[in-house]
Amino acid sequence: MDDDEKNPARKVIADYAQERFRYFRTAEGTVYAQRKGHPVARPIRSQGTTGSHRQELMVGLFKDGIGVFNGTAMKEALDLIEALALTEQVQPIHIRVAPGFDGATWLDLGRTDGQSVRIHPTGWDIAIPDPREVCWRRTQLTGELPMPAKDTNGKGIDLLFRLCNFATAETECLAMAWLIGCLEPSVPVPAPFLTGPQGAGKSTGGRMLIRIIEGMSSDLRRAPKDEDNLIAAVAAGWVTALDNLSHMTPDLSDAMCCIVTGAESVKRALFTDGDVFRARYRRPLLLTGIDVGVIRPDLAERLLPLRLERPKVRRTEAELWAEYAEALPIVLGSLLDLTVKVRAATAETPTDLRMADFAHLCAQLDAATGLGALPAYRAGLDDLNDDVIEGDLLAQTVLQYAAGMQAGAQERMTSAEWLHRLTGLYSGEDCRPLPKGWPTTGKVLSDRLKRLQPTLAARGLIVDWGRTREARYIELSDPVGAPEPQQEAAF
Known part of the structure; x- marks a missing residue:
């Protein structure tokens, strides 16, 4: 009698699994298991606290009266399933929002029954997505959202801004544009930076904004001390x-830039010598603080x-x-109604702004609401x-030099000559000591000017x-003549 007849447990597990689950792989090579008819998928190698596929199989086999199997049989069955899944077609996995068929967008409500919001060109509705259209990935950061209310007539927007302490109507409409952008998986959105005096409710306002998308269990967190932890936290959630x-x-500044516009992290895969693990991420980001320097x-x-701004009347947290x-x-229902209205609006895309997708979304919001x-x-x-210029002495010195140029003038020098000219302008007749961080070579000056190029261009000074x-x-x-620098006293 051969080994298979003596120990058929791995075949029993594999047959049971393939009958009840669909297995596929992502572009990164991770194999996922998805219960047939349900949109939520789990990586088959996961041991996470949100429930692994291994645990799912063990519970199913026990409840269906098939038996309890040892770890060796389970491992052999999963090894076979993983090998077979690597030959299947690639399908993406999504957290919280996902593109669908026919121009639709899906929002995961985080419910156990898989019900989600489908935002389509003519409206939105609640449905369970076809598993081949959308596969949801859930983690500890995936909170449950309430069922959005229908026919709100925009009341939810007023309710939200009555609870927040935004200083102006312009700030409110920018916050609304960001929330709409969070529901579009293909649009990179800038990171809101909630600022204001002490006691203005910045943390509370930040929580209110993210909980519209991530549910009541989501919260603000401290910035991780290293990039690896930041990427891990970002990849496990949406906002x-x-x-x-x-x-x-x-x-941290460079990492935030990558999070907003998208990047890929490549690390050596665990327990391997030559294989790698790829993690692609582009997520909405929100920041709070009084001043970040x-x-x-x-x-x-x-x-x-x-x-x-600080509220005039204080209320208890409860x-x-x-x-x-x-x-x-009601807030979520109003946001979905406004999202449908904004996506249907037509507007020209501003071509002079770096975040052109978000600028176009703002133009659509203006066309829809004014x-x-x-x-x-x-x-x-x-x-x-202005904040960048006020914090950079080199930018201030360059603008001070440009203020003495005639309109339409061009001046061309080597980087070393520019360094000598600008250093002399900063030091002046008093020969003041150069500040920490001042360029020491022409190459360093050239690199600094490349970073400042868009900022100086916004002031009308072109660097080439x-x-x-x-x-x-x-x-x-x-x-056109560069404006006078605002803070010459900073020199």
């Missing part, structure tokens, strides 16, 4: 909210400043959150450019690079 930021290191130019273009929980179904989101977005970017037969050069041109 990532970092609270009470007071300082932003260059590494100097903002780097590339991050400034990916931020959405939302200012709050009273505030009880009212919010009661209003959440709120003025796009002008508010431009004004917010102008304020962030080229070369002649003799040497490379940097060219400053002032086609």
Whole structure:
């Protein structure tokens, strides 16, 4: 008698599993198991606290009276299933939001029955998605959302802003544009930065915004100390909210840029020598804080400043959150109604802004409601450019130099010559000592100017690079006359 006849347990498990589950792989090579007729999928190798496929099989085999099997038989069966699944077609896996067929978008409500919201060109409805259209991945960060209310007539928007402390109507419409962008999986959205004086309710406002998308169990968290932990937290949820930021290191700033516009992390796979694990991520990000210090130019273009003010009347936490929980179904229903209306609106895409998709969404919101989101977005970017300039002495020095140029003038020098000219302008006749971080070589100056190029262009100063037969050069041109720097005293 051969081994298979002596020990058929692995075949019993494999037959049971393939009869009740559909197995597929993602583009990264991870194999998932999806109960037939249900949209939620689990990685077959997961040992997470949200329930692994191994546990799912063990419970099913026991409840159906087939038996309890040892770990060896289960491992051999899963090895076979994984090998067979690697030959199947690739299917993507999604957390919280996903693209569907015929231009639709799905929102996972986090319910055990799999019911989700389908947002389509003519409206939205509640349905269980076809498993071959949408596969949901759930983690500890996937909270349950209430059933959204129908026919709200926009009441939920007013309820939300009555609970938040946004300073202006422009801030409110930008917050609404961001929420609509969170429901579109293919649109990168800038990160709202909730700021304001102490006691303005920045953390509370941040929680209210993210819980519309992630449910009442979601919360703000501290920024992780290293990039690996930040990426792990980002990949496990849809909206990532970092609270009470007071300082932003260059590494954290670069990581946030990648989160907003998308990137891929590649690491060596565990227990292997040559294989790798790929993690692709692009997620909505939300930040709160009074002041984060100097903002780097590339991050400034990916931020959405939302200012709050101190409330005139204070309320208890219990009273505030009880009212919010009661209003959440209406808020979510109103957001879905507005999303359908905005997506149906036609508007031209602004071509001068880096986050062009979000700018187009703001233009659609204006076309649908007349709120003025796009002008508010431009004004917010102008304020962030001012913040970048006020925190960078080199930018201030370059603008001070450009203020002495004639309109339409162009000046071309090597990077070393520019460094000598700008250093002399900063030091002046008093020969002040150079500040920490001032460029020490022409190469460093050139690199710094490349980072500042969009910020200086917003002030009307064009920086360009080229070369002649003799040497490379940097060219400053002032086609309309650069404005006077706002804080010359900072020198």
